[in-house]
Amino acid sequence: SFVDAPFFHSLSKRKLDEFGLDSSVQKISGTYRIPAHAGGASILSLSGDAFALTPSTSAFVAPGVLYNTNTIEQFNSFNKSEWINSLGSDLLSAIKSGEVTANPSLLASFAVLSFADLKRYSFHYWFAFPAIHTKWDVVTPASFIERDPQLTAAIYQYLSSSDLENRAFFAYNSARQIISLSRLTELTKTDRNWWNTWTVAFCDPNLSSEPIPGYLARNLLAWCQVTLGEFQHLSLLCFRDLPDSKTSSSVLITLKPSGPFPQKLTVSGWERVNGSLTPKVAHLASLMDPRQVAEQSVDLNLKLMRWRLVPDLDLEAIGSNKCLLLGAGTLGSYISRGLMAWGVRHITFVDSSTVSMSNPVRQPLYTFQDSVDQAPKALKAAEALKTIFPGVISTGHKLSIPMIGHPPSSFNIESIQNDYEKLVDLISSHDCIFLLTDSRESRWLPTVIGAALGKTVFTTALGFDSYVALRHGGKVDTPGRLGCYFCNDVYAPIDSTTDRTLDQMCTVTRPGAAISASSHTVELFAALMQHPLKVDAPSDGSTSTLGNCPHQIRGYLHNFSTLTVHGPAYDACSACSPSVVSEWKASGWDFIMKALEDPGYVEDLCGLRKLRQDAEQYSDS
Ligand SMILES: [Zn+2]
Numbered sequence: 001s002f003v004d005a006p007f008f009h010s011l012s013k014r015k016l017d018e019f020g021l022d023s024s025v026q027k028i029s030g031t032y033r034i035p036a037h038a039g040g041a042s043i044l045s046l047s048g049d050a051f052a053l054t055p056s057t058s059a060f061v062a063p064g065v066l067y068n069t070n071t072i073e074q075f076n077s078f079n080k081s082e083w084i085n086s087l088g089s090d091l092l093s094a095i096k097s098g099e100v101t102a103n104p105s106l107l108a109s110f111a112v113l114s115f116a117d118l119k120r121y122s123f124h125y126w127f128a129f130p131a132i133h134t135k136w137d138v139v140t141p142a143s144f145i146e147r148d149p150q151l152t153a154a155i156y157q158y159l160s161s162s163d164l165e166n167r168a169f170f171a172y173n174s175a176r177q178i179i180s181l182s183r184l185t186e187l188t189k190t191d192r193n194w195w196n197t198w199t200v201a202f203c204d205p206n207l208s209s210e211p212i213p214g215y216l217a218r219n220l221l222a223w224c225q226v227t228l229g230e231f232q233h234l235s236l237l238c239f240r241d242l243p244d245s246k247t248s249s250s251v252l253i254t255l256k257p258s259g260p261f262p263q264k265l266t267v268s269g270w271e272r273v274n275g276s277l278t279p280k281v282a283h284l285a286s287l288m289d290p291r292q293v294a295e296q297s298v299d300l301n302l303k304l305m306r307w308r309l310v311p312d313l314d315l316e317a318i319g320s321n322k323c324l325l326l327g328a329g330t331l332g333s334y335i336s337r338g339l340m341a342w343g344v345r346h347i348t349f350v351d352s353s354t355v356s357m358s359n360p361v362r363q364p365l366y367t368f369q370d371s372v373d374q375a376p377k378a379l380k381a382a383e384a385l386k387t388i389f390p391g392v393i394s395t396g397h398k399l400s401i402p403m404i405g406h407p408p409s410s411f412n413i414e415s416i417q418n419d420y421e422k423l424v425d426l427i428s429s430h431d432c433i434f435l436l437t438d439s440r441e442s443r444w445l446p447t448v449i450g451a452a453l454g455k456t457v458f459t460t461a462l463g464f465d466s467y468v469a470l471r472h473g474g475k476v477d478t479p480g481r482l483g484c485y486f487c488n489d490v491y492a493p494i495d496s497t498t499d500r501t502l503d504q505m506c507t508v509t510r511p512g513a514a515i516s517a518s519s520h521t522v523e524l525f526a527a528l529m530q531h532p533l534k535v536d537a538p539s540d541g542s543t544s545t546l547g548n549c550p551h552q553i554r555g556y557l558h559n560f561s562t563l564t565v566h567g568p569a570y571d572a573c574s575a576c577s578p579s580v581v582s583e584w585k586a587s588g589w590d591f592i593m594k595a596l597e598d599p600g601y602v603e604d605l606c607g608l609r610k611l612r613q614d615a616e617q618y619s620d621s
Contacts, residue, residue: 001127006048021307031059032205060168062108075115087130088267104169107219121285131218133266140254147248168203201237211251319343327436328381330514333365338522351378352400403441405494407597435459441493447575456535459485467517470552474535483567484576492574492599572607
């Protein structure tokens, strides 16, 4: 047997996409040819289209079955003699029922037992060519025939005009008339002496230098004995000539049955490797593009989750999201790794800063050298992801998110507007937006745009020993919409970064807080993508295939507790309220300019200021 590398590729793809852990028998088809030179063993080959079952080929087609086990233990302990006996018994039934007469290619049936180790990209396989044993006496010993150009031409004429099922098996007479096996079967009913004039023949892929019939002769003889009624002897031609052969390699033998068809079925046919009964192993990792191997292995890990634990897990619903990470610091680093591990292939970073000396120990996408180089974080993060896994599509954008309460100066107004427009484009072209920056006011604009564009938004924020991960976004008019990061505030965000002392400027947090916050954010994202309502999923405990989709997860490291919190959207929110969202939709950059210059403008717009005044009056009275 010979197996093309594309067959294994096709098998592994089907294993991942279709079979899963289903190890039921699959139909495949192989091809074989009359070899061009002597000494070639019988070669049945499996190519990449073996699963298509109708290979377009000028060769001969062999129908086969593939039993692909799930573990190497199953492969090794498989009951091989039982299987080959049942294959032989199936073939005998097909001979008796006339199925083989109509489709003689079944005589070349084969079977493959395999185990595909998709992680190491090695394939263990063992071919079986079930051959039914019948007992015959030799009348004229096998010998090479004289080359007969007219017979060869007649046979090739037949081969080119017959269908795939009949191509390899036929009969001919001394007038070099070629007929199919079913035609021969009919003929035997009227011509009792047919065996005097007709020779049964098959195209023999075995080109040994000895005049020995190839393995297909056994099944053809079994068919003859069952189907062709009484005959005194039978001439059998193992046809092995190419159209332009100078000498003949074909073998003719004349036999007669040495008794009735055996009561007890004897079947042989497990392929020997260098004379011994042993499976073959193909190590393909070195032949494959390692990137392709990596992609398949990553997919496999995720699919195992579905096959073994969560059958309804929709990996596509997670992996197909384009994710935009605003902030490529500690949270951005960990969250991007988590998303990538979930199969997300499209990750974009936005960050305005460069890698500093303190970053690499907390931010796993960067190294010491990056801080020496003062590499732009967003670009470096994208590069790092691609180094870790080349299958990811990642880009980085060095830009500053315009911040409410940070008025532009005449020096930077142009670049702020450019950054604003780029940010709008990026949010528009992504499905899920992660707000991971380290100041409140930098989260405001993306919250507004995310709400206006109905995106799925996640906000993750850290305290010293606490964190919050929440989800929001979706259409503003959705009933029961969940609150954003600003929904609980009675003030619009203001400039909180100017004049901060060192301890206020750094994110002073327990290092594990960011990791916990990131993992909760990623798992919240994964669970939400499994919910049929996605971003509009209520947080009332309704579950997806991965469990709950809470609105907010609040974690506290001082007592190692986690709470899930629910909070509806607030009508007077400075970021996601309908008045703010519709004003941005109507005036875009002009609205943003006013907000950057004066947070009070936004408070008036959304009604926060009035609300506060009402509350003050109420408490005064
Ligand atoms: Zn809000």
